[in-house]
Amino acid sequence: xxxxxxxxxxxxxxxxxxxxxxxxxxxxxxxxxxxxxxxxxxxxxxxxxxxxxxxxxxxxxxxxxxxxxxxxxxxxxxxxxxxxxxxxxxxxxxxxxxxxxxxxxxxxxxxxxxxxxxxxxxxxxxxxxxxxxxxxxxxxxxxxxxxxxxxxxxxxxxxxxxxxxxxxxxxxxxxxxxxxxxxxxxxxxxxxxxxxxxxxxxxxxxxxxxxxxxxxxxxxxxxxxxxxxxxxxxxxxxxxxxxxxxxxxxxxxxxxxxxxxxxxxxxxxxxxxxxxxxxxxxxxxxxxxxxxxxxxxxxxxxxxxxxxxxxxxxxxxxxxxxxxxxxxxxxxxxxxxxxxxxxxxxxxxxxxxxxxxxxxxxxxxxxxxxxxxxxxxxxxxxxxxxxxxx
Numbered sequence: 001x002x003x004x005x006x007x008x009x010x011x012x013x014x015x016x017x018x019x020x021x022x023x024x025x026x027x028x029x030x031x032x033x034x035x036x037x038x039x040x041x042x043x044x045x046x047x048x049x050x051x052x053x054x055x056x057x058x059x060x061x062x063x064x065x066x067x068x069x070x071x072x073x074x075x076x077x078x079x080x081x082x083x084x085x086x087x088x089x090x091x092x093x094x095x096x097x098x099x100x101x102x103x104x105x106x107x108x109x110x111x112x113x114x115x116x117x118x119x120x121x122x123x124x125x126x127x128x129x130x131x132x133x134x135x136x137x138x139x140x141x142x143x144x145x146x147x148x149x150x151x152x153x154x155x156x157x158x159x160x161x162x163x164x165x166x167x168x169x170x171x172x173x174x175x176x177x178x179x180x181x182x183x184x185x186x187x188x189x190x191x192x193x194x195x196x197x198x199x200x201x202x203x204x205x206x207x208x209x210x211x212x213x214x215x216x217x218x219x220x221x222x223x224x225x226x227x228x229x230x231x232x233x234x235x236x237x238x239x240x241x242x243x244x245x246x247x248x249x250x251x252x253x254x255x256x257x258x259x260x261x262x263x264x265x266x267x268x269x270x271x272x273x274x275x276x277x278x279x280x281x282x283x284x285x286x287x288x289x290x291x292x293x294x295x296x297x298x299x300x301x302x303x304x305x306x307x308x309x310x311x312x313x314x315x316x317x318x319x320x321x322x323x324x325x326x327x328x329x330x331x332x333x334x335x336x337x338x339x340x341x342x343x344x345x346x347x348x349x350x351x352x353x354x355x356x357x358x359x360x361x362x363x364x365x366x367x368x369x370x371x372x373x374x375x376x377x378x379x380x381x382x383x384x385x386x387x388x389x390x
Contacts, residue, residue: 013053
């Protein structure tokens with residue numbers, strides 16, 4: 001039995017499922033992996049009355065002070081092994097470790113567990129854009145996310161947009177869902193001009209260019225970006241597409257060839273997180289016309305680096321950029337082309353967007369995310385009163 005006094009002022013033992021954490025070279029630094037990494041970095045400082053056990057398989061991860069790491073022998077970087085661990089091994093680990101609360105930071109918790117749970121939902125793309133997922137992965141997320149959020153004491157949504165989707169698709173009580181935005185890492189910042197110039201020289205980059213960062217897949221709306229870019233005069237800066245190849249990548253490549261833009265558009269490929277701030281700083285303009293984002297870190301990172309941002313009116317993106325970025329209908333190619341031309345041709349507007357972007361980005365921090373997450377843990381325990389352990 002969990003005593004009320006313990007919830008109010010005593011130490012709480014929280015388990016965190018970090019099996020999606022990976023430090024491997026080439027692993028996507030954005031998204032869930034980045035969320036888990038930064039949350040673990042700042043959680044121990046968020047509430048000294050909470051102690052943590054982190055369940056993971058990444059042996060290169062040293063962990064922040066105050067975290068107890070429990071490594072799995074299963075190769076949980078492989079989805080079948082991870083699902084086996086989550087549903088069969090994790091409940092036993094929680095019971096034997098006397099965990100008071102389990103946080104599952106990626107959609108799914110064990111269906112049978114002897115303590116309250118908190119779930120983080122990043123987006124519902126597997127419902128809204130199902131063709132972007134393999135059939136088994138889509139089916140797994142649809143079933144287990146629905147069951148997990150129904151069972152959870154608290155559900156963390158990374159944006160108001162994701163919260164609205166949760167309420168719409170799963171009918172959750174409004175008071176059960178906490179909106180806790182992602183943060184931006186401090187290494188995304190304005191860099192010295194001479195250092196940025198040296199980076200351009202090392203990378204063979206032009207003095208001016210437009211930047212996109214994201215997986216090249218239909219949801220990112222890259223084909224419409226290319227169509228809009230084709231309307232700009234040949235004298236405009238080149239477009240750099242940074243990101244790995246996603247679902248239906250060939251459509252993007254075909255569009256470049258169809259519009260004879262091979263000399264003006266460069267496919268950069270994957271860029272490590274440590275190098276991304278240099279790309280943002282070196283770019284004259286960042287464009288991100290995505291059709292759907294649970295949060296959308298790249299526009300936030302670009303603003304933190306002082307780069308003007310054009311993004312879309314879709315889903316969570318207006319929450320992220322506020323009034324600092326230029327928002328366009330992501331389905332309107334002409335509007336996107338006009339926005340690109342306007343910002344590229346107006347140095348005064350660029351300076352205003354840079355200043356507004358820096359101010360907007362300063363509102364998001366991982367320490368704040370961790371603090372609100374710790375508060376969600378306490379709310380989850382307090383909501384249950386004196387729950388019996390199974």
